[in-house]
Amino acid sequence: MNNFPNSLLLLFLIFSCIGCKEPNQTTASKIKEKARTIITTDGEVDDVDSFIRMLLYANEFEIEGLVYSSSQWHYKGDGKGTEFMSEMPLTASIYGKRTELRWPGTNWMEELIGKYGEVRENLLLHAQGFPTADHLLGLVKVGNIDFEGEMSKDTEGSEWIKAILLDDNPSPVFLQVWGGTNTIARALKSIEDEFKESAEWEEIYQKITEKAIIYTVLDQDATYKKYIAPNWPEVKVIYNSDQFWCLAYPWPSRVPEKLQQYLSGDFFSEHILFDRGALMAEYYTWGDGRQIENDPEHHHGDLQSMRENNRNQYDFISEGDSPAYFYLLDVGLRSHENPSYGGWGGRFIQSSENPNRWEDGENVSDFNFYTGKQDATFPQTRWIKELQHDFAARAAWCVKDFASANHPPQVSLKHANDLTAGIGDLVSLSGTATDPDNNELTFLWWQYLEAGDFKGLVQIQDKDAAETSFVIPQEARIGDTIHLILQVTDNGFPALTRYQRVIVTVS
Incomplete structure (x- = not known):
């Protein structure tokens, strides 16, 4: 797995869930292994929409912290009139010196969790393990929010992250960065300050670097480059700098026309926004007439702005941070084992400069079969239809009973997930699936060419059958x-x- 931690395979089994209702035995999914995760967010409009969708999947991972943080786009100020200039060239040129910047406050997560609480009982009709609203409220903490990149002092949020990283549970903790890395950086700095001069330091350092995995969407302050990278170079990082754009503000220029229907106002008005309960009613879209307080750049709800930007009413705005938790959803793609495999959270390659850092960018592209070209965004874009259908199904879970809603099929193999075969050998593949709603199922076998080392196509027989085969090509090499x-x-x-x-590894 080339330096990505084997401990990812040991995501712990949840036998009980604090604050969880005893589930109905007819529900579609069982309690299973869950990734531990902490979310840090600066409260941008796309963070809000990412947060709403995330709550619909709150049963799929073990949420251990929900932390307000700042970024180059949002900070509270210190209340003393102190002027601040961004360290990031773009925002420095846009905003100059400011005493605060578009700060959305520190109660929006609590408000949305309250809405989640109104639909939770219905969600439990469909899947086990949805935590109570009270449990989630207890995880909300205020981190370092005064200024972009502020990490000079301990905060409730940084101390919470520190405690999780130092606890006795060795399972990986995925630190999602939806804004700046500064609160995480402060937690790591506090650990360093407390232990670096002690006899325990080597053990503590190893513990943290084996446990912490940062999934960050862009660098939205300078604390990763200035503090985390030089002082904690062995902390694992998944860095999404490009692929997320297909789910962010410029999606019309990144998403092929055929897939844009799943981000359209027609899709959202039919499947997401209306008659889907209290939580989905809070989701922001273009032309919805709504405005985040203290954020004049949230203009998307205004009909005139909508027209000027060539959008239609209720079109998708942005969920640029959602890939950070899409990566944690276990849908069978195994991307949690190695970021280079690719999955709903994107595909990444190991940095040549830091083997503990995985990146996207121009060197990581998939063949876009809609345009016929290699595309650096397509490792994320290729899943949009499936992601949006899954979102629509979960939105329906908020209000519908089990029989009236849809639930995903359960897919398995009749053999191991990892096989070996020699050049010229016939490889037989066999899968099976069941559906909790007794729906008809279609099967499709396909080669994820870019995820493998062999860069030639294999000829898959009976692609649409549960059982198929292919021959290892003569051009393949051992390994x-x-x-x-x-x-x-x-x-x-x-x-x-x-x-x-x-x-399949060629032997």
């Missing part, structure tokens, strides 16, 4: 890997998809 995806989709409404990945 090459070939990634095959079994994709199973039901015919419910909306149609839902799950997967299994087989990795």
Whole structure:
């Protein structure tokens, strides 16, 4: 796995959930292994929408912290009139010196969790493990918010992160960065300050670097480069600098026309916004007439602005931070084992400068079969239809009973996920699937070419069958890997998809 931690395979089994209701035995999914995660956010409009969708998946990971933080785009100020100039060239040129910047406050997460509390009982009709609203409220903490990149003092949020990183649970903790890294940086700095001169330092350092995994969307302050990278170079980092744009503000220029229907106002008005309960009613879209207080740059709700930007009413605005938790969803693609495998949270390669850092960018592209070209955004874009259908299904769970909603198929293999075969050998593949709603299922086997070492195409027989085969090509070399995806989709409404990945190593 090339320096990505083996401990990712040990995501712990949750036998009980603090504050969780005893689930109905007819629900679609069982309590299973969950990734531990802490979310840090600066409260941009796209953070709010990412947060709303995240709550619909709150049963899929172990949320251990929800922390307000700042960024180059949002900070509170110190209340003393202190002027601040951004360290980031772009925002320095836009805003100059400021005493505060577009600060959305520190109660919006609590308000949305309250709305989640209104629909939780219905969500539990469909899947186990949704935490109570009170449990989530206890995880909300205020981190370092005074200024962009402020990490000079301990805060409730930084101390919470510190305590989680130092606890006795060795399972990985995924630190999602939706704004700046400064509150995480402060937690690490506090650990360093407390232990660096002690006999425990080597053990503590190793513990943290084996445990902390940062998934960051851009650098939205300078604290990663200035503090984390030089002082904690072995902390694992997944850095999404490009792929997220297909789910962010400029999506019309990144998403192929055929897929734009899933981000359209028609899709959102039919599946997300209306008659979907209290939580989904809070989701921001273009032309919805709403305005975040103290953020004049949230103009998207204004109809005139909508027209000037060539958008339609209720079109998607942005969820640029959602890939950080899409990465944690176990849909069978195994991307949690290695970021280079690719999945709903994107595909990344190991940095040549830091083996503990995984990046996207111009060197990480997938073939975009809509445009016929290599595309640096397509490792994320390729999943938009499936992601949006899944979102629509979860939104329906907020209000519908089990029989009236759709639930994903359960897919498995009749053999190991990892196989070996020699050049010229016939490789037989066999999958199976069931559907909790007794929907009809379609099977599709395809090669994820870019995820494997072998860069030639294999000829898959019977692509649409549960059982298929292919021959290892003569051009393959010993040690090459070939990634095959079994994709199973039901015919419910909306149609839902799950997967299994087989990795064949040429021997």
